[in-house]
Structure formats: structure tokens, C-alpha cells
Amino acid sequence: ETGVTQSPTHLIKTRGQQVTLRCSSQSGHNTVSWYQQALGQGPQFIFQYYREEENGRGNFPPRFSGLQFPNYSSELNVNALELDDSALYLCASSFGTLAANTGELFFGEGSRLTVL
Amino acid sequence: SQQGEEDPQALSIQEGENATMNCSYKTSINNLQWYRQNSGRGLVHLILIRSNEREKHSGRLRVTLDTSKKSSSLLITASRAADTASYFCATGPINAGNNRKLIWGLGTSLAVNP
Numbered sequence: 001e002t003g004v005t006q007s008p009t010h011l012i013k014t015r016g017q018q019v020t021l022r023c024s025s026q027s028g029h030n031t032v033s034w035y036q037q038a039l040g041q042g043p044q045f046i047f048q049y050y051r052e053e054e055n056g057r058g059n060f061p062p063r064f065s066g067l068q069f070p071n072y073s074s075e076l077n078v079n080a081l082e083l084d085d086s087a088l089y090l091c092a093s094s095f096g097t098l099a100a101n102t103g104e105l106f107f108g109e110g111s112r113l114t115v116l
Numbered sequence: 117s118q119q120g121e122e123d124p125q126a127l128s129i130q131e132g133e134n135a136t137m138n139c140s141y142k143t144s145i146n147n148l149q150w151y152r153q154n155s156g157r158g159l160v161h162l163i164l165i166r167s168n169e170r171e172k173h174s175g176r177l178r179v180t181l182d183t184s185k186k187s188s189s190l191l192i193t194a195s196r197a198a199d200t201a202s203y204f205c206a207t208g209p210i211n212a213g214n215n216r217k218l219i220w221g222l223g224t225s226l227a228v229n230p
Contacts, residue, residue: 042204045217058217107158
């Protein structure tokens with residue numbers, strides 16, 4: 001148990017729809033990173049939020065967006081869903097951006113998105 | 117983009133045997149971490165080794181790091197059926213730039229047979 005919770009655990013959408021995934025970080029952690037993991041692949045960094053601001057982004061298009069709230073929980077929004085967006089979306093929390101970049105990350109169990 | 121490459125991609129052993137997984141990477145790093153993932157679930161941090169360290173132990177885990185070869189190995193001794201999972205290495209690059217991300221390999225799928 002890492003103390004990081006994600007919701008929903010599973011969901012099915014159709015192409016063109018929009019989805020919002022949620023993450024509650026571990027108590028005391030102020031940094032949240034989001035990853036996409038396709039089947040059989042390693043996690044791919046989407047972006048990181050620190051103090052409610054985006055603080056680093058991977059190679060994902062603008063239709064992937066996020067938010068971080070004052071309580072450090074976070075949302076990942078994906079617009080205009082495509083079939084290739086089907087994946088496990090993982091949220092990871094840590095304390096401080098330096099730790100998020102070079103130290104241990106605490107992961108939630110993920111949200112599995114299927115796009116039909 | 118993936119930086120780490122784990123080797124082998126899949127490994128099947130008997131309970132009690134040792135399991136060795138390797139990870140190679142491309143750029144200079146601050147540290148290298150190993151994570152474990154049970155089927156389709158979240159990742160769990162196992163061990164972190166810094167670039168100035170050569171070997172680290174944690175319980176049945178032993179990690180080595182060779183920065184000259186840009187490679188690391190994870191050894192699990194006296195394996196158990198419960199060790200069945202995928203194992204990933206993740207590197208913290210020195211020049212991460214604005215991305216500031218850990219870079220992950222594709223993972224080694226370990227099956228420990230009772």
C-alpha cells in the first residue's frame with residue numbers, strides 16, 4: 001500500500017470521447033507525475049505537477065492535459081480519444097520535484113482505459 | 117522514448133533458484149532504480165542505486181551498477197513463487213532538461229514456478 005489512490009480502476013470509452021482520471025497523492029507529497037503504460041511496454045512519462053503548476057512534460061500532444069489541486073490531488077484529462085490511448089494510466093506521488101526526478105516514486109494501482 | 121533495455125525480456129525459473137536481470141541505458145545518470153509490477157497493477161519501488169555506488173543490497177535483492185558500461189543488474193536470491201512479476205529499471209538522467217522524468221525500460225517478465 002503506497003497511499004496513492006486512483007479512480008476509476010477500469011473504464012471503457014469510444015473514439016472521440018473525453019476522459020478524466022483522478023489521483024490522490026500520498027499524505028505529505030506535493031508532486032504528482034502521470035505515466036502511460038501500453039500493454040507489454042514500460043511506463044511513458046506524460047507530465048508532472050508541482051504546486052498546482054505543470055513542471056515538465058513528455059512527448060504527448062496537447063489533448064493530454066492535467067490539473068493539480070491545493071490538496072495536491074490531480075486529474076489527467078484526455079480529449080478526442082484515439083484507439084492508441086488504450087493503456088494503463090499510472091499516477092505517482094513524491095515530495096518535491098528533485099525527489100520526483102531522481103528519487104523514489106510511490107505509484108497508485110492505475111486506471112485501465114480501453115478505447116473502442 | 118525508452119532508455120533502459122532490460123535483458124532478458126522473459127525469464128522462467130524454479131522456486132529456490134536465483135534470478136538475474138540486466139538493464140542497459142544510454143545517457144549519464146544520477147541514479148538507477150528498480151521497480152516491480154504485478155500483472156496490470158501499480159509499480160512498487162524496490163531499490164535505488166546512485167551513480168557513485170557500485171553495489172547495494174536489500175533483503176534478497178542485490179543490485180550492481182557499472183557506469184562505464186552503462187549497465188545494471190538485479191539479482192533475486194532464493195526466489196519464491198510470489199516474486200513472479202515484471203521488473204523495470206528506471207534511470208534519472210543528469211541532463212533531464214525540462215522533462216525531468218525518469219526513463220523506463222521495457223521490463224523483464226519473471227515467472228517463478230513452484
